[in-house]
Amino acid sequence: MKIDGTYAFAAHQDKVWEIFNTVEYLQEALPGCEKLDEVEPGKYDVYLKIGISAVKGKYKGKFEIADSKPPNSYRLIGEGKGLPGYVKGEALIELSTEGEETVLSYHGDVQVGGLLAGIGQRMIGGISKMMLEQFFKSIEKIVNQKVNIGG
Amino acid sequence: MEDKKKPTSSGKRKWVGSSYKRKEDMRLLTGRGRFMDDIRLPNTKYAAILRSPYAHAIINDVDISEALKAPGVIGVVTGKDVKEMSNPYPCGVPIPPKYYVCAVDRVRYVGEPVAVVVAENRYLAEDALDLIEVDYEPLEAVVDIEKALAPDAPVLHDNIGSNIYNHRFFKYGDWESACQEADEIVKWKFHFPKYAGSPMETYAVIASYNPFEKSYVIYNNYQGPFVNHALTAMALGVPENKMRWIVPTDIGGGFGTKTGLYPYCALISITAKKTGVTVKWIEDRREHLLASATCTDRITYIEAAVRKDGKILGLKDKAMDTSGGYIRPPEPGCAYRSTGNHTGAYDIRNLDREVYVVATNKGLTAPLRGYGCQELYFSTERITDMAAAKLGVDPAEMRFRNLIQPEQMPYKTATGGYYDVGNYPAAFKKCLDLVEYDKMREYQKKAREEGRLVGIGLATVVDPSVTNIAYVAIGKTIEERKNERDKSGSGEAVIVKVDPLGGITVICSTNPQGQGHETVISQIIADEFGVHPDQVVVDTQYDSSDRLYTITTGSYSSRFASVGTNAVVKAARNCLEKAKKIAAHLLKIEQADVVLEDGKFFPKGNPEKAIMLRHIAGAAHWNQFDMPEGMDVGLYGTSMQSMPTSRPPDEKDRVNSSNTYGFVAEAIVVEVDPDTGQVRFLKWASVHDAGTILNPEIVRGQVLGSIVQAIGGSLYEEQAYDENGQCLTASFADYLCPTAMEMPKVDVGHFESQSVLTALGSKGCGESSSMSVPPAIGNAIADALAPLGAVVDKLPLSPSNIWHLMEKAKARKN
Numbered sequence: 001m002k003i004d005g006t007y008a009f010a011a012h013q014d015k016v017w018e019i020f021n022t023v024e025y026l027q028e029a030l031p032g033c034e035k036l037d038e039v040e041p042g043k044y045d046v047y048l049k050i051g052i053s054a055v056k057g058k059y060k061g062k063f064e065i066a067d068s069k070p071p072n073s074y075r076l077i078g079e080g081k082g083l084p085g086y087v088k089g090e091a092l093i094e095l096s097t098e099g100e101e102t103v104l105s106y107h108g109d110v111q112v113g114g115l116l117a118g119i120g121q122r123m124i125g126g127i128s129k130m131m132l133e134q135f136f137k138s139i140e141k142i143v144n145q146k147v148n149i150g151g
Numbered sequence: 152m153e154d155k156k157k158p159t160s161s162g163k164r165k166w167v168g169s170s171y172k173r174k175e176d177m178r179l180l181t182g183r184g185r186f187m188d189d190i191r192l193p194n195t196k197y198a199a200i201l202r203s204p205y206a207h208a209i210i211n212d213v214d215i216s217e218a219l220k221a222p223g224v225i226g227v228v229t230g231k232d233v234k235e236m237s238n239p240y241p242c243g244v245p246i247p248p249k250y251y252v253c254a255v256d257r258v259r260y261v262g263e264p265v266a267v268v269v270a271e272n273r274y275l276a277e278d279a280l281d282l283i284e285v286d287y288e289p290l291e292a293v294v295d296i297e298k299a300l301a302p303d304a305p306v307l308h309d310n311i312g313s314n315i316y317n318h319r320f321f322k323y324g325d326w327e328s329a330c331q332e333a334d335e336i337v338k339w340k341f342h343f344p345k346y347a348g349s350p351m352e353t354y355a356v357i358a359s360y361n362p363f364e365k366s367y368v369i370y371n372n373y374q375g376p377f378v379n380h381a382l383t384a385m386a387l388g389v390p391e392n393k394m395r396w397i398v399p400t401d402i403g404g405g406f407g408t409k410t411g412l413y414p415y416c417a418l419i420s421i422t423a424k425k426t427g428v429t430v431k432w433i434e435d436r437r438e439h440l441l442a443s444a445t446c447t448d449r450i451t452y453i454e455a456a457v458r459k460d461g462k463i464l465g466l467k468d469k470a471m472d473t474s475g476g477y478i479r480p481p482e483p484g485c486a487y488r489s490t491g492n493h494t495g496a497y498d499i500r501n502l503d504r505e506v507y508v509v510a511t512n513k514g515l516t517a518p519l520r521g522y523g524c525q526e527l528y529f530s531t532e533r534i535t536d537m538a539a540a541k542l543g544v545d546p547a548e549m550r551f552r553n554l555i556q557p558e559q560m561p562y563k564t565a566t567g568g569y570y571d572v573g574n575y576p577a578a579f580k581k582c583l584d585l586v587e588y589d590k591m592r593e594y595q596k597k598a599r600e601e602g603r604l605v606g607i608g609l610a611t612v613v614d615p616s617v618t619n620i621a622y623v624a625i626g627k628t629i630e631e632r633k634n635e636r637d638k639s640g641s642g643e644a645v646i647v648k649v650d651p652l653g654g655i656t657v658i659c660s661t662n663p664q665g666q667g668h669e670t671v672i673s674q675i676i677a678d679e680f681g682v683h684p685d686q687v688v689v690d691t692q693y694d695s696s697d698r699l700y701t702i703t704t705g706s707y708s709s710r711f712a713s714v715g716t717n718a719v720v721k722a723a724r725n726c727l728e729k730a731k732k733i734a735a736h737l738l739k740i741e742q743a744d745v746v747l748e749d750g751k752f753f754p755k756g757n758p759e760k761a762i763m764l765r766h767i768a769g770a771a772h773w774n775q776f777d778m779p780e781g782m783d784v785g786l787y788g789t790s791m792q793s794m795p796t797s798r799p800p801d802e803k804d805r806v807n808s809s810n811t812y813g814f815v816a817e818a819i820v821v822e823v824d825p826d827t828g829q830v831r832f833l834k835w836a837s838v839h840d841a842g843t844i845l846n847p848e849i850v851r852g853q854v855l856g857s858i859v860q861a862i863g864g865s866l867y868e869e870q871a872y873d874e875n876g877q878c879l880t881a882s883f884a885d886y887l888c889p890t891a892m893e894m895p896k897v898d899v900g901h902f903e904s905q906s907v908l909t910a911l912g913s914k915g916c917g918e919s920s921s922m923s924v925p926p927a928i929g930n931a932i933a934d935a936l937a938p939l940g941a942v943v944d945k946l947p948l949s950p951s952n953i954w955h956l957m958e959k960a961k962a963r964k965n
Contacts, residue, residue, distance in 0.1 A: 058281060083281045085204040111875065114204025114261060118441050118881025 003091070003108040003128060007136040011143045013095050013102040017071035019142055020093070020104075029138035031131050042068070046080070052127055055116060057082040071095060076108075085114025104136075157843070157905065157912050160727050161681030162748045166674040167911060170848040171684055174669045175401075184401040187355035187372050188433050195357065196225050198422055198432040199276035201266040201283055202442060203258035206292035206512035206876020207305065210256050210285060213266055217282040223275035226426035227283070228267040228418075230255035236421045237386050240412060242478050243626045244317045244508070248308040250477040252386070252418040258287070259307050259476030260514050261878050262442025264418060269426045273433075292512040292876035296450050296473050299511045307476060307510040316474065317483040317508035317626050321804050323565040324501035326456070329465025333456035337538040341530045342945045343925075345448035346868040348519050348860075349888055350664070352403025353434035354443055356415045360424040366393035367420045373398060373413045374405040375662050375705010378620070380695055382480060386417045391695075394420075398693035402664035406860065409664070410707040411444045411517025412479040441881040444517030445870050447472045447485035451530040455537075456501075461544040461552040465501030466494065468530060472506075475513040482516060483508040483626040488523040488708075490622055491568025491808035492613040495531055496575050497553040500565045508626075512876035518707065520860055524615065524922035529946065532610045532926030536933065546930070547583055550611050551576060561907075567805025569796050570613065570812045571907050578840050578902040579611050582816035585836035585898050591820050599938060604823040605833070608931025610923040611816050614841070615809030616709035616915025617641045619797035620702070622808035629802060637799035641810055643714045644699035645722040647676065648787035649730070651772035653765025655680060657689045657722075660698045661715045662705045666917065667849045671711070672719050674846065675911070679723040680764060681750035699791055709915025712845060713811040713906070718792040720910035726788025733767045733786070736779045794908060811906050811914035814840040817927035823935045828953030830866060830932060832895035837923075840902040841916035842909065853917050854899050861924030863889045869947050940964060 009016050019025045023044070027036035035047040039062075048059040061080025068074040072095055079088040091108030112124055159167075178184055215227040233253040240250045249255075253264045266283050270276035291305040298304055299314040307314055330336060357370040367389065373379060373396070384391040396416075402409070415432065423430040434443065453468040474482040481488075486506045493502060539549035555562050557574040564570070591607055598605040621639040624632055646658040655676055661668050668691050673684035680687075693700075706715075727747065734752040735742040744755045753761035768786045770777060775784040800806035820834040837854060844850050867887040871879045880886035905912025925946055932953065933943035941960035945952070 081204070083277075113206075113875070113877050114202070115437060115441065115881055116204075117873070117877035117879060118261070118437065119884070123884065 001110050001112065001125065003110055004106065005132065006103055006105040008101045008103050009140055009143050010101055011146070013097045014071050015146060016095055016102040016104065016143060019139060019146065025139070025142050029135050029142060031134045042066070048080070055084055055124070055127055057084050085112060085116035087112050087116065157910065159678040160724055160747055161679060161750065164678050166677040166684055167845055168843065169674070170846055171670060171674050173667050173849065174673060175667060179401070185399050186352055186401050186403055187357070187370065187399060190357060190370055190399060192357060192429050195429045195431050196269050196271060196426070197273040197276050198267050198269050198419060198430050199273060199280055200264050200432070200438065201268070201280045202438070203254060203261060203263045203265050205258055205287050205289050206261050207290040207307070208258050208287040209290060210254060210258060210265065211288055212286040214284040215266065217284070218268060218279040221275065221279040221282055223271035224279045225269045225271070225428060228422045228425050229253070230265065232425055233418070233421055236424065237417055238388055240382055240386050240479055242480055242482070243623045244478060244483055245627060245631060246311050248311060248316070248477050248510070250479055252414040252421070260442070260512055261876060262438070262514060263476065267418060267422045269422055269428065269430055294511050294513055294872045294874065294876050296471050296509050296511060299473070299509050300507070307512065314510040315507060316478040316510055317506065319506045319626070319628065321504040323805070324465065326465045326467050326501045326503040329456040329501040332458065333464050334459040335457050335538065335541055336454055337457060337534060337541055338452070338454040339534060339537060339944060341451045341453065341533060343449045343451070343526045343529050344864065344869040344946050345445045345513070346519070346864040347440065347445045347870060348406030348408035350404030350406055350408055353436060353439040354409070354413070354415055355433045356419040357429060357431045358416070358420040358423040359429040360420065364393065365389065366395070368395045368397065369416050369420055370397045370399070371413060371416050372402045372409060373416070374402070374409040374664055374707050376410065376702060376707060377695070377700050377704045378480070378702035379413055381702060382412065383416050387420060396693070396695040398662055400692045405664040405706070406520045407518040407522060407707060408444050410705070411481070437881050440886055441878055442514050444515055446519035447474060447482070447516045447526065449526040451526070453530045453534050455534045457538045457542060459542060461539065461542055461549045463497060463499050463535070463538065463553050466499060466531065467503040469505040470507070470526070471509060473509045473511045473513060475511060475515045477515055478508060478510070479515060481518060481623055484518065484623050485516065485523045485526065487622045487625050488518070488618060488808055489527045489615065490566050490625060490806050491564060492615045492812060493527065493566045494564055495528060496555060496611045496613045496814060498555045498559065499553070502565055513872055514870060514878065520857060521918045521921035522708070524612070524918070525861065525864065525925045528610065528612050528922050528926045529929060532612065533929050533933070533944065536930045546609050547588060550579060550609065554579060554611060567801065567807050568809070568812065569807045572904040573814050573840055574902070574904060575611065575814050578814050578838050579816045581900050581902055582818050582836050582838035585838065585900050586818035586820065586834055588818065591834060604825055604935040604938070606821050606823070606931045606933065606935025606937070608819045608821065608927045608929065608934055609817065610927035610930065612923045614813040614815050614916065614919050614922065616813065616918070617713045617794065617810040618708040619807055619810055621797065621799045621806050625800050625804055625806055629804065632800070639797050639799040640701070640703050640793045641710070641714050641797045642701040642703050642791050642793040643710065643718040644701065644704060644791040645718040646699065646787060646789045647722040647726045649726065649764060649768040651768060653763065653768045655682065655687050657687065657719065658698065659689065659691055659719070660693055660700045660704045661691060661711050662693045663691050663711070664706060666706060666711060667846065668711055668715070671845050671849065675716060675719050676723055679720065679727065681748065699789065701791060708809070709917040712841065712913040712915045713909050714792060714794055716845070716913055717794070717910050718790045721790035721792055722788045724788065725790060726786065729782070729786060729788060730764065730767045732779050732782065733771055734762060737762060737767065737770055796908060811842070811908055813842065813914045813916055813919065815919050815923040817920060817923040819927045819931045821928070821931040821935055823932060823953060825957065828950035828957065830948065830953070835895055835897045836900065837897055837920055838900040838902060839916055839919055840904050841919070842906040842914040843903060843912035844901060845911065845913050850916055851899060854919055855897065857918060857920040858897055858924055859889050859894050861921045862893060865925045865928040865946050866948055936960070
């Protein structure tokens, strides 16, 4: 399943890059994130609790940031599993400056298994879009706070 | 049409043939049915099953330590326990895979059980599943039948060494000479989908183990055949009589889904033994859709050798079935259940067959209503229409030229089937009249001129009922069979007893799932004894400890109307025979002079001296000394009947795979929306010959039910998988079942050719249109799309699939 999209932040690209590379911010912004541990530089263990209908459950996963090219792009490689099934995927995250804004674009390819696949890819598509939206909104909030504080 | 009704013991037939109101309905409609989940036993704990998210993976480790510490958890069973406590199931193929009821060291389809948790309640059991850590090592999966046969395909079972569970060739008659005589050879490849029965009640088991007697009690909602009782005993390694099966009176539908091997009986039994408690497990809907059982999907390469005048001289086909990650009984039966009626309603003497049953990383299969026949007839009836189109013969005319003629009855098919009676051309004509065929062709012509896509689809098929278990045997070659015991039979058992106050109780092992056996048995007994059906009590609950049963017992393969009624009538007549002997003794006359009429027993010519059944029962129970000499006391009759036509396969692989054969003619007029691919039914006629109709309303229900089920498989339903073997249809949001809204108006007609093989002249009709509708819908949509040049060779014909067909045809034209 392909996941693509963009999101614009009203902040300098360096700032956005910094936020996207800070464990505490990611943990704060990730919907349902109970714990995020950096096991070694660029590698993380993550524990999520998701309460949305068919994908409801606890998930344990790990992800890795690879090919990091500050402040322009990195590759996100991850996998996670929970009772409803597993998710495995890879995404290219790119930042670019457009006027006053920083635009983040993502191109991902995700494989789902178990009941997660069985309940319908279109439903999963909707849920992941919703969660991403939530995630970016939270990041945006953090970005705005940082900008306002001028940090 | 024959009008002579078969005689009954009490003089005239009064109740059989009437739409006597179903005895079952009041309790079912008012929520008083007693299903598996209504059974509450003491000290019961609840199971939840962990299932594989991978289609193909090695299991390196299953860590249950955290789950065991979870609140309310009593125990956990894994593949390791299952391997220690049970054997793989046997299966009628040369090398059976090691099919355990739970994955041991490898998973082969998504949803395969990996562990079972037992806890105080289902919620806690489900929570604990979350804590089981399974270390999977994913392997490449294969889902496509033909790709599974490629030399570089991942092999599922090392002990088999390839993905071929079963491969056989058959030769009946002389296909080569048919080809020489033919003017055209028409060939095509067809694909039949994997769809499900979706009964309202899912699988359910309650099992307990008695360590002192080393015996199990297993409540379940299995349909039969009770050969599975023996197979489960073999898997658990216990004698059959140490494993008691109880099936409640009410089962919420089966449609064949519950006739396949029922692995959960063994799995939950093992769990009960290990945990020492009574374990209850009710399958949830997602589990059911993901991993219970569907029909067998099939690829067919078929060729028909036809003469210019439309006569089909021979058929050659290669059927490639997949039974998924494992093969389990009665598979490879999907390929063989229809052997006797492979040439259907047509007089075709030459047939070459090749059969493959293939392993793929998909869910497992069971005999879905129509078992094997919808797969078969979709290819044979579509190729018949393709041949008609090629020869420029009208499809109705094409069928008339090939139908077996009434004077050919009884007809022995090239493959060993024995059709006892029937008038196929007359029944087909009735169907064409009902749909107003000629008028509809005119209508179609006009519609086409307006650019509308209107099509007419026909199918004429033979509807087999009461399988003879011999059909499973031909999965093996004649050589392989030589070392084994022959298999044959279709037996069913009934006990009729008369209590000390003269009440009649019928105890049967027919194990219905909604077919109305209580009602119809009451009608039959009422006619035999000359009483009112309301006076008859019928007990259909199954219990292996006190019912007579054999390996073929149960409700499947539309058995009741044929062999079930034979057993009812024979048991009733055995009971009446005894009653007449006692009556003769009491009346001090010869038995031959006893007359039974309207429930009265009297000396010939002296009705005023009549005694009633209660008097006879009274004597047999209350004054046991005064019985005819040497006679057992009490009043009862029993019968366990097979059919004389149930014989083993012969040395030429011919087998009478069923015992009675009905006929179905389907005529469907459709209109396809050229923009959306949506199909609308404009007119539909369905004519059935199932011999004597026992209860017209029940038959109507069966016919309409088989139609709506087949509409599902033809237009909407498919258990779909992606290329990784992930099931994409595990909820009713994606797995589309037709509802009342999708049910068209159908004109149902009947033709009654009384069977000479059954006591009442009846034949099965529970499956009927489930086998004729998929080809008829295929033919109708093919006919509608013909002006575009689109070819229909695949089901389901969903709007998007039809739209793609139309687009492809347009692209070809441009």
